[in-house]
Amino acid sequence: MLSTLSQCEFSMGKTLLVYDMNLREMENYEKIYREIESSITGAHEKIAECKKQILQAKRIRKNRQEYDALAKVIQHHPDRHETLKELEILGKELEHLSHIKETIEDKLELRRKQFYVLLSTIHELQQTLENDEKFCEIEAPEAGIKTGRKP
Numbered sequence: 001m002l003s004t005l006s007q008c009e010f011s012m013g014k015t016l017l018v019y020d021m022n023l024r025e026m027e028n029y030e031k032i033y034r035e036i037e038s039s040i041t042g043a044h045e046k047i048a049e050c051k052k053q054i055l056q057a058k059r060i061r062k063n064r065q066e067y068d069a070l071a072k073v074i075q076h077h078p079d080r081h082e083t084l085k086e087l088e089i090l091g092k093e094l095e096h097l098s099h100i101k102e103t104i105e106d107k108l109e110l111r112r113k114q115f116y117v118l119l120s121t122i123h124e125l126q127q128t129l130e131n132d133e134k135f136c137e138i139e140a141p142e143a144g145i146k147t148g149r150k151p
Helices: 001-074 078-148
Strands: none
Touching: none
């Protein structure tokens, strides 16, 4: 019986040791579980941060592409200094052409006045000729009467 009791005590001690070992293993597994959960949470946060970085990198890349496209367009146009020179030259040319236009308009007005005077003179000459013809017609019969001629 002593041996049975001793075996029971040994089994009981062994069971208690296994139980303690299982408890420690459970605590160890829970600790590992918490560490894994923490790692997963950290990984999710890191993934979210990487997504933000990717979006920012995409935005930067898009902005660079737009910048490059605008730079190409800008390169096709002359710089400000050349443009200002061209504007100054065109301004002078416009002023010169305006002066020429005024001169031509003045000449045109003078020619209109001269043409009007010419037309008036022609009209007066026609009137004078008509009056002379009428006068000649009136004098011709009178002159025929004095000379004895018939018309």
